[in-house]
Amino acid sequence: MSTYPIILSQTKFTHRDSVRYPIEERALQFGDGVYEVIRVYNGEYYLLTEHVDRLFRSAEAIKIKLSFTKEEISNQLVELLNRNNIKEDAKVYLQISRGTAPRDHVFPKEVPPNIYAYAQKQPRNLTNLENGVCVTTHKDIRWENCYIKSLNLLPNVLAKQEASEKGCYEAILHKNGLVTECSAANVYLVKDGKIYTHPATNNILYGCVRLRIEQFARDLNIPFIEEPFTIDDISTADELFLSSSTSEIMPIIHVDGEQIRDGKPQIITRQLQKAYEQDARITKNRIKQTM
Template sequence: MSEKVLINDRLINREEASFSFDDRSMYFGDGIYEVIRIYGGFPFQMEMHMQRFQRSAEELDIPFDYDVKQSLTNSLLELLKENGLNEGIIYVQLSRGSADRNHLYERHTEPLIFAFTKPMERPQQAMSEGIATYLTEDERWLRCDIKTVNLLGNVMAKRKAADHDCQEALLHRGDLMTEGSSSNLFIIKGDVVQTHPANNYILNGITRQLVLDYIEEHGKSVVFEPIQVEDMKNIDEAFITSTTSEITPIVEFRGTVHHKLTVGPLTKSLQKRFNEDVVKTEQGE
């Protein structure tokens, strides 16, 4: 059976899918996206993803109202069912649409939606053993709260991390940490958990939001302040969060700061709590 993709409101065979090279996402990165995790054939926290998707569209002045959101949600569920994906992701993208190349966009352009599914296993080894990270300057734009497809700053940082045998880049603006190239950052010192506040310098990750709830359940306090780069040498635990990395411990910093860590007890406890929600999703709850 041929794999299906979604183009606007139509499910078609992947090999038949096409769209205009005049699409503004090609010229300007003028679009947004979401990645939704699938566990046991069911989407994880889909409504949270769709709410953020709608917010991103509104921030970029791309038409996307409640009715479109509901229709797209139904189409994505149909795509998931059609492809029979058990473990993986749905990638969904919304662009401003096709028009002659011009920095000034017109508001009458018809937006383009496309989506596909992709098998993906959970990162069990990384979550168990931890990863090495590379600290580097944050060179992205100033609206990181919008999940735009324009990701060159993230891409270049991730490449730099890989060139130093690290699995993620941790970004800082001057002497203040922001987040990972494709993740949010948490550090732990004593009984205090610290993470960057949800503002324009970071993406307010879905997994990040869940972890904040879990931390509250654990009776821990959270400091919402940027982490000083130099303070990264003096912490007890650190981990990243994202849809695909879930809760992944950090065991080494390289680059701007050099420091080694072990996978700590709070990180493990939060992973266990996250897995409880995964199991509920797998059971269709």
């Protein structure tokens, strides 16, 4: 994955090779920070406002005081694309930590947050979007504040690594038999023409794409029900799909080796994918929408 040369570090733009962070950076030592991954299509951000809003919510939740406004950081992120002359599909990683200070669990005083952002090329994964993916299931062992997009991702990493070792795209997480989300995505079950997904509680990250899916469903007159489904419900699902900024709306066709229906993406997932492409103004490299 190719990283563009110019990054945002604090309030300045600089070459990625010139940036060095000190060993007492709290993101390194405590995972004391928050982040966002923002999708770019044809050189334009998708859902930038929603991502910046969530960034501020996450920072407030862990008591990081930001020294900039939403408008200021949004303008800098746009400038990041301009400085790198990005005209294609990409993604931007944005991270804010509590700052740099001698190691102590207690928050440091009068220390400014550290911020950086960089962009990478991110072509659409049309093969998976068209054909669907296989996933596995994994016990959800994360903390109880998953609504915060924090840097503490080790349980997510372990779950996704296990899925990868099994040849799967993702891991569906569950607590006491109830499905929460995936290691890096929200997840949805379709049954009898209705979409089911876990309520937006502290137990999941309320995805920006998920917010759009809810709107798409309303526009398509598809009931969108915030109600948890179980691991056992998956075997009788009509459709299953996941969503995130990098995965978009991804059909799931196998879970733990068991095929979902006929093993092909179904009509509601296809309708949502089409609505996503229209909303993101994707005019080339589109999903073929075969059934």
